[in-house]
Amino acid sequence: xxxxxxxxxxxxxxxxxxxxxxxxxxxxxxxxxxxxxxxxxxxxxxxxxxxxxxxxxxxxxxxxxxxxxxxxxxxxxxxxxxxxxxxxxxxxxxxxxxxxxxxxxxxxxxxxxxxxxxxxxxxxxxxxxxxxxxxxxxxxxxxxxxxxxxxxxxxxxxxxxxxxxxxxxxxxxxxxxxxxxxxxxxxxxxxxxxxxxxxxxxxxxxxxx
Amino acid sequence: xxxxxxxxxxxxxxxxxxxxxxxxxxxxxxxxxxxxxxxxxxxxxxxxxxxxxxxxxxxxxxxxxxxxxxxxxxxxxxxxxxxxxxxxxxxxxxxxxxxxxxxxxxxxxxxxxxxxxxxxxxxxxxxxxxxxxxxxxxxxxxxxxxxxxxxxxxxxxxxxxxxxxxxxxxxxxxxxxxxxxxxxxxxxxxxxxxxxxxxxxxxxxxxxxxxxxxxxxxxxxxxxxxxxxxxxxxxxxxxxxxxxxxxxxxxxxxxxxxxxxxxxxxxxxxxxxxxxxxxxxxxxxxxxxxxxxxxxxxxxxxxxxxxxxxxxxxxxxxxxxxxxxxxxxxxxxxxxxxxxxxxxxxxxxxxxxxxxxxxxxxxxxxxxxxxxxxxxxxxxxxxxxxxxxxxxxxxxxxxxxxxxxxxxxxxxxxxxxxxxxxxxxxxxxxxxxxxxxxxxxxxxxxxxxxxxxxxxxxxxxxxxxxxxxxxxxxxxxxxxxxxxxxxxxxxxxxxxxxxxxxxxxxxxxxxxxxxxxxxxxxxxxxxxxxxxxxxxxxxxxxxxxxxxxxxxxxxxxxxxxxxxxxxxxxxxxxxxxxxxxxxxxxxxxxxxxxxxxxxxxxxxxxxxxxxxxxxxxxxxxxxxxxxxxxxxxxxxxxxxxxxxxxxxxxxxxxx
Numbered sequence: 001x002x003x004x005x006x007x008x009x010x011x012x013x014x015x016x017x018x019x020x021x022x023x024x025x026x027x028x029x030x031x032x033x034x035x036x037x038x039x040x041x042x043x044x045x046x047x048x049x050x051x052x053x054x055x056x057x058x059x060x061x062x063x064x065x066x067x068x069x070x071x072x073x074x075x076x077x078x079x080x081x082x083x084x085x086x087x088x089x090x091x092x093x094x095x096x097x098x099x100x101x102x103x104x105x106x107x108x109x110x111x112x113x114x115x116x117x118x119x120x121x122x123x124x125x126x127x128x129x130x131x132x133x134x135x136x137x138x139x140x141x142x143x144x145x146x147x148x149x150x151x152x153x154x155x156x157x158x159x160x161x162x163x164x165x166x167x168x169x170x171x172x173x174x175x176x177x178x179x180x181x182x183x184x185x186x187x188x189x190x191x192x193x194x195x196x197x198x199x200x201x202x203x204x205x206x207x208x209x
Numbered sequence: 210x211x212x213x214x215x216x217x218x219x220x221x222x223x224x225x226x227x228x229x230x231x232x233x234x235x236x237x238x239x240x241x242x243x244x245x246x247x248x249x250x251x252x253x254x255x256x257x258x259x260x261x262x263x264x265x266x267x268x269x270x271x272x273x274x275x276x277x278x279x280x281x282x283x284x285x286x287x288x289x290x291x292x293x294x295x296x297x298x299x300x301x302x303x304x305x306x307x308x309x310x311x312x313x314x315x316x317x318x319x320x321x322x323x324x325x326x327x328x329x330x331x332x333x334x335x336x337x338x339x340x341x342x343x344x345x346x347x348x349x350x351x352x353x354x355x356x357x358x359x360x361x362x363x364x365x366x367x368x369x370x371x372x373x374x375x376x377x378x379x380x381x382x383x384x385x386x387x388x389x390x391x392x393x394x395x396x397x398x399x400x401x402x403x404x405x406x407x408x409x410x411x412x413x414x415x416x417x418x419x420x421x422x423x424x425x426x427x428x429x430x431x432x433x434x435x436x437x438x439x440x441x442x443x444x445x446x447x448x449x450x451x452x453x454x455x456x457x458x459x460x461x462x463x464x465x466x467x468x469x470x471x472x473x474x475x476x477x478x479x480x481x482x483x484x485x486x487x488x489x490x491x492x493x494x495x496x497x498x499x500x501x502x503x504x505x506x507x508x509x510x511x512x513x514x515x516x517x518x519x520x521x522x523x524x525x526x527x528x529x530x531x532x533x534x535x536x537x538x539x540x541x542x543x544x545x546x547x548x549x550x551x552x553x554x555x556x557x558x559x560x561x562x563x564x565x566x567x568x569x570x571x572x573x574x575x576x577x578x579x580x581x582x583x584x585x586x587x588x589x590x591x592x593x594x595x596x597x598x599x600x601x602x603x604x605x606x607x608x609x610x611x612x613x614x615x616x617x618x619x620x621x622x623x624x625x626x627x628x629x630x631x632x633x634x635x636x637x638x639x640x641x642x643x644x645x646x647x648x649x650x651x652x653x654x655x656x657x658x659x660x661x662x663x664x665x666x667x668x669x670x671x672x673x674x675x676x677x678x679x680x681x682x683x684x685x686x687x688x689x690x691x692x693x694x695x696x697x698x699x700x701x702x703x704x705x706x707x708x709x710x711x712x713x714x715x716x717x718x719x720x721x722x723x724x725x726x727x728x729x730x731x732x733x734x735x736x737x738x739x740x741x742x743x744x745x746x747x748x749x750x751x752x753x754x755x756x757x758x759x760x761x762x763x764x765x766x767x768x769x770x771x772x773x774x775x776x777x778x779x780x781x782x783x784x785x786x787x788x789x790x791x792x793x794x795x796x797x798x799x800x801x802x803x804x805x806x807x808x809x810x811x812x813x814x815x816x817x818x819x820x821x822x823x824x825x826x827x828x829x830x831x832x833x834x835x836x837x838x839x840x841x842x843x844x845x846x847x848x849x850x851x852x853x854x855x856x857x858x859x860x861x862x863x864x
């Protein structure tokens with residue numbers, strides 16, 4: 001069974017998938033830490049290949065502050081398997097999306113494949129967020145028992161320091177902002193385009209039928 | 210006795226003239242400004258806001274350079290230059306001690322006078338600021354990225370380095386003139402053989418445009434007058450330099466009388482381009498000398514002092530057409546050039562008038578040989594032929610003139626204690642305001658360039674009296690800020706200053722504030738004793754010298770327990786601040802140190818020497834409240850008897 005040639009939908013699918021390449025250049029997530037003593041907030045940009053400071057020495061300075069409350073240092077590339085696997089997964093999904101787009105362009109696959117790619121990507125994305133949140137929990141709660149400062153909540157339980165997955169939170173003297181960054185917006189737009197490709201492809205197929 | 214009576218007579222006349230000038234419009238200084246106007250609003254810089262200008266005020270007899278914000282008059286920093294500064298260890302640490310080396314040995318103090326900011330095309334560029342040490346002749350260069358003294362060069366054959374440090378309009382040269390003439394070369398001779406035998410040197414120091422490095426290009430050996438102040442020509446007169454002189458009488462004693470006899474002294478006009486060309490073609494005479502050149506390396510954070518052994522001198526008679534004298538009435542003090550470069554103002558401090566020379570007329574007089582004799586072979590131009598105009602009876606005791614960007618000049622009057630605004634070209638007096646009290650220099654941001662920023666005028670006053678709450682017999686100095694945007698000058702603010710702020714230089718904050726360094730990068734630290742990691746920390750004995758390679762980060766020293774030091778040892782604490790965060794310096798102080806503390810900014814390594822004299826266990830600690838655990842930032846050195854055989858050991862967090 002040959003499918004319809006879907007020129008427009010195929011191109012949209014290809015563009016949508018390619019937008020994911022932005023993750024190799026732009027950060028996925030950004031966490032900023034401001035405080036009275038930090039009018040220029042410290043910040044970290046989370047890339048799929050690793051974590052970098054917003055400014056040159058931010059990571060070192062965040063680690064320096066975190067050692068007071070016994071947090072682990074921010075992971076280096078070699079300390080988390082995610083920084084090895086995530087780029088491969090994204091690379092694979094880009095390639096897959098482009099192939100599906102090209103095949104769709106020449107009418108070798110149906111428009112449903114576009115949606116299929118989107119569903120797969122959504123599942124992977126959700127898993128990624130879940131994993132990210134696990135890391136944040138671990139980072140914010142697995143504290144050195146010899147920590148210099150051991151604060152407690154009013155109910156007497158030890159204070160933990162998990163940054164918000166998304167949004168704003170006041171933590172001790174710090175204002176913490178955690179928001180998607182450029183890379184995340186590029187995935188969002190890219191994935192949205194693959195859905196557009198699905199509907200456009202559907203329309204193109206119907207016209208012919 | 211007769212001479213004393215003369216002085217009294219003069220002062221009596223002076224007082225009378227003050228009365229005449231100011232009789233009707235004299236205002237009470239008390240409560241002036243502020244109340245009747247919105248002056249308070251105009252100097253108010255809200256919490257967290259920044260000032261519009263950086264003002265660099267000479268620290269005078271503190272030897273330093275102070276940094277103020279305008280219009281608030283808030284002091285931002287005192288930059289150590291010519292004097293030791295126990296507050297941060299400048300001049301006490303091993304790295305900075307060479308900065309204060311001279312041919313007289315280590316000189317830990319000076320009298321700083323005239324800051325001048327570097328220029329390009331006659332406009333402030335904010336790369337460096339230069340300032341002179343008056344007592345032991347030196348010129349310092351302060352980098353305006355690091356806000357730190359990077360270089361000091363001693364000036365040989367000079368004494369009372371006062372007509373300094375003024376720069377040419379592309380910072381080609383920083384110029385230093387001697388106030389006191391001396392035997393050149395120095396020799397053992399009777400003082401009363403001064404006349405004809407003592408000489409005055411005018412030194413042209415070239416500045417490398419990339420590094421800022423200074424080197425004496427040549428010294429012009431002039432007749433034995435007192436070279437008081439100077440300024441470069443600019444724009445059309447670029448290539449010339451002008452120096453006021455007094456004591457053309459060549460008196461050597463009781464100068465207050467004997468150097469005030471001639472009706473006219475001179476402004477020396479120097480065509481430095483002509484002399485530069487002469488020197489570049491092999492002219493001049495290299496003579497033996499001995500002077501220190503001290504340079505701070507930005508990467509090792511360590512200064513080196515080199516003694517230089519010769520200097521190129523130029524006899525003005527060997528370069529015809531390079532040097533002329535402009536007769537100027539009554540012991541002129543300030544020598545100021547307007548932004549167009551046309552007018553050269555001689556502020557005759559014992560005169561009631563202000564003399565203005567014309568550069569164009571000067572060139573014409575030279576061309577047409579309109580001479581009025583000569584002094585030691587140097588042609589004296591005819592006074593009438595070079596005169597541009599006279600500001601008639603503006604006040605008493607004119608000292609200095611600054612310029613705005615609208616063609617107005619502002620002259621300070623010491624005796625009549627006022628600032629007088631007058632029009633350049635018409636010589637008409639436009640306004641006068643009293644100052645409290647007895648103003649020396651005045652300063653307009655960029656006032657020594659082609660492009661002044663004519664918003665504020667700062668009067669740098671010599672006498673304070675009752676302006677602030679009394680603090681015993683010794684008072685702070687006082688500055689006053691005027692708004693000069695209107696027709697009349699308006700007093701906005703008094704603020705205290707350190708030392709005696711002779712002169713000042715100011716620049717729009719936007720031109721430098723974004724370049725201001727926040728930290729030194731550890732990756733660029735090339736200090737031979739730096740300890741970047743915990744494995745770099747160690748203690749090494751070399752005979753009686755014990756070198757401690759230590760580092761510090763919030764909130765501990767590594768190592769913080771040291772044993773094996775003995776009485777009679779010389780202990781070098783080489784400490785690296787591992788912080789790479791803005792405004793996290795750590796201090797270091799150890800009990801019984803005979804020098805000072807040191808304050809180490811992030812990324813730097815500095816060294817303090819400690820010579821323990823008593824057996825015991827002695828603490829050291831961080832002096833700068835660096836963090837919540839600052840009080841915990843401490844350590845101990847065990848000092849054993851000189852004959853002890855305890856081995857050196859060091860540790861952090863070990864039992």
